[in-house]
Amino acid sequence: MQTQIARWLEQLILSGSLRAGERLPAEVALVERLGVSRVTVRLAMDDLVSRGLVTRAHGKGSFVSPAVVRHDLLSEQGFFDILLTKAPRPEVRLIAFERAVPPPKVVDLFKLAPGAQAVKLDRLYFSAGRPIVLAANWLTPDAASLLPADIEAMSTAAVHSVLLHHPIASSTSAIGAELAGATVARCLGVGARSAVLVLTRTRFDAQGRAREHNRFTVDPSSYEFTFSTKGDVALAAELRAVAA
Template sequence: MKRQSRPKAPRTTPAAAPLQRDSATSLYRQIADQLEHDILAGHFAAHGKLPSEHELTVRFGVSRVTVRQAMDALLAAGLVVKKQGKGTFVAGQKLQHDLHSMQGFYDSLIAQGVEPETRLIEFAAIARPEYVDASLANPSGQCFFLRRIYQVGGEPIAMVCAYLPADAAKVSWQQASENPIYGILERLLQLRIARADVRIRAQPAGARIGRELGLGPRAALLVMERESFCSDGTVAEHSSFYIRPENYEFLLSAQGPLPISSSIRGATRARVEQLA
């Protein structure tokens, strides 16, 4: 798998322009606008750290509350991310996963011009969990388990836990490190993937996944659960991707025609009761 070079050090931030304290635009909005300009102008490198809360209060001559409001505005706009115990950083490239076409997680990053680093953490035979299809296991009830971290710019963005056929025992650690999941299945195990069912949900990171992704246990994650099938309907793999949500989104295009239901039930009655 390809690797990406480390990001460059943050550039020097220009001096703050004077705030217009008698303007109708709030102080926090003026600060947010200046920082947004600095980010978009490249004064901070991608994934670069922003000045601390204290540094910004001194720079702009405002209270911590005002600085926090400005940072919250940048966070809401997707321009920055907060990392527990480390500070606030410039958000990286917004990444998308197109659900309309069948594509692996790694290949979807490559298609967007990103060259992620990967780190294989676990690749071993384990007892098949009950929620994993029995066709992945051998007669002794074992399947193969893979756990991998994906990084962009040196920062973890996702972790995958994948259950593979027991035949993956013939795949070496080196081969598993160098191939994405679909590469292991198609190139090394000679399986032909015909379709996949994908489910998306949100959940807290928890202690273990949070540590791997640099998040607190209560931080929200996107979870993409995928089950892939061969042309004969046999399950080929069952994967769960735990994704940091700040720079990742899923895209699905829906085609018409658009069916429209009858009028919303109870809406008129509720309005009448409010006017009574």
Template sequence: MSTSILRDSTTSLYEQIAHQLLEEIQRGDYEPSGKLPSEAQLGERFGVSRVTVRLAVGKLSDDGVVERKQGKGTFVAAKQVRHGLDALRSFHEALLLQGLQPSMQVLSHALRPVPEAMRGLFEEAGDCLLLERLHVVDDEPIALGRSHLPAELANVTWAEVEHQPIYSILESITGLAVTRADLAIRAQEADKSLAGALHVKRGAALLVMERTSYFADGRCCDRTTFFIRPERYAFILSGVFKSNSAN
């Protein structure tokens, strides 16, 4: 790796170091672990003080290029997941389409009375299945999903279908296709339970996506609330929008 920096440049030493490290990150020089050399190693390499190195790494951290993990070092920041809102697809499928290798862990599943707020969705149903699953990417939790599903899914052996999307399970059990979903997005602070599951601080801001899915006959088949770490996730809506007013 080149270590050239210009001592008499109008660009500060730490900015030059940050730029060089950025180029190396973009080339993939630190894959597969993503770990950067220590501050002492970088200081020796560039012939600068730890303070200068710390400023360079701090700039990369502020720009979202690297992340510092206490007691472990500095790592290339994980790529942000982009979830398109213009197609009907499961949360898990959205991760797969980006070339990621996501996994899911079933945390709990049990029959529960239909919540009062959802009585209008699950008409004439006394109970529904409450399912909690943790979505993991790069060995880190990215989202927790809480799903209210038809009671007939209670007999599913969840250990055998842990990594299957909800839509696939619904269609295989009922023989009906999911044809529509309504989405609502908001923000919420992480309570103690969510903070523990997602490895964030209590009170940290989370993205919340509430998805209500329907069969072709109009019956609700899924109400899932995803609690998402926002630094790893972005919602994208692509399309052409036409103004109603004349220019």
């Protein structure tokens, strides 16, 4: 019976009756509707999860797996633009925009005096209603002149170029993996001990001054990093951080 249930749900997904990011009926509801045991429903769901058709979100239920957003690290596009062009039903939600004292690393990068404030800009990126990237950004103090309305619909690259008049000329980036932890788990809807990808990036203007420092925490089940090379080019020469 579990095979028939799995095939029925699979057909609903493949036909588009259940869309990417849509929540599936709760197991209890399926038990009542189909007249089977909860174990049978759970095994059918396990089958869909194992094949990547369904994703479980801790404490929220089971969802149709969204299409994976692929981020080419050598692309001129960054998170903001890639999300808007590649994610189904994209959304960027502003969750923090305020002046605050940054951590010591950012103080050093921005060459700030002890106790000086910078601008904290945090965003949550959604694909088909599901949070997939948490962006924690620090901008130089001159960004305090901006209003939330100024930056809600712009990438930080556009903020620097159009509003602050010091375009980004270069950046350095690093990618790692870690456990989500409580705060990230709450924002991305994953388990606290789920593995997440983290891209950290510092961006500089033409004079070599650091203008922003970013930390992007990514749900790897729906967002992945790629890169490609052309011809016989040394890999190290191709791995340059240009994402905006």
